[in-house]
């Protein structure tokens with residue numbers, strides 16, 4: 001089978017965690033960027049989008065949609081989803097917490113300006129007092145290099161991605177968490193991850209409010 005083909009905008013959005021997981025699994029992928037409403041219409045008209053939405057990933061003869069379903073398929077296929085039911089459930093639990101905070105942080109840039117200050121301080125508070133303490137405690141509880149099962153799984157990649165967003169928001173938020181800081185540099189130095197972190201990789205940069213506004217207007221989303 002050929003390389004997976006990712007259909008999305010040339011932006012982080014909902015596709016970035018899929019790019020991260022494929023890259024960490026050492027899987028090369030192609031990207032077909034939606035550059036105009038017509039591109040999105042063409043995809044929809046071709047019956048490629050079950051719910052008329054992207055992300056859509058062509059993989060193993062399927063046209064998968066729904067971010068979580070796509071992640072679950074990739075994690076299962078590349079053995080990044082734990083060794084048994086218990087590990088998989090821990091991974092799911094941690095992943096949902098990571099995605100809750102990731103959503104909070106990524107939404108900041110598109111929230112109405114008059115709400116931005118309040119939402120930003122809430123996101124920082126949740127980061128400092130709810131989510132990072134929970135993951136620092138997991139690392140402290142078992143003293144291992146990875147969150148689950150003493151080996152790399154999808155949740156280590158999701159957490160690294162989140163820690164980079166936290167750093168973009170305010171690097172001082174990581175200061176009280178020495179184990180998470182060590183985790184961040186450890187996972188970042190894994191060969192596949194290190195490559196993805198290099199300039200010129202398919203990892204997408206942050207977008208500012210203006211760029212996002214233009215994109216949303218252009219794509220009527």
Ligand SMILES: N[C@@H](CCC(=O)N[C@@H](CS(=O)(=O)O)C(=O)NCC(=O)O)C(=O)O
Nearest residue numbers: 013014052053054055065066067068221
């Ligand atoms: N639950 C879906 C939501 C997907 C979604 O809302 N996609 C938006 C684009 S974005 O919000 O991810 O940027 C879309 O295709 N909107 C077009 C439409 O709904 O017509 C998922 O997780 O994949």
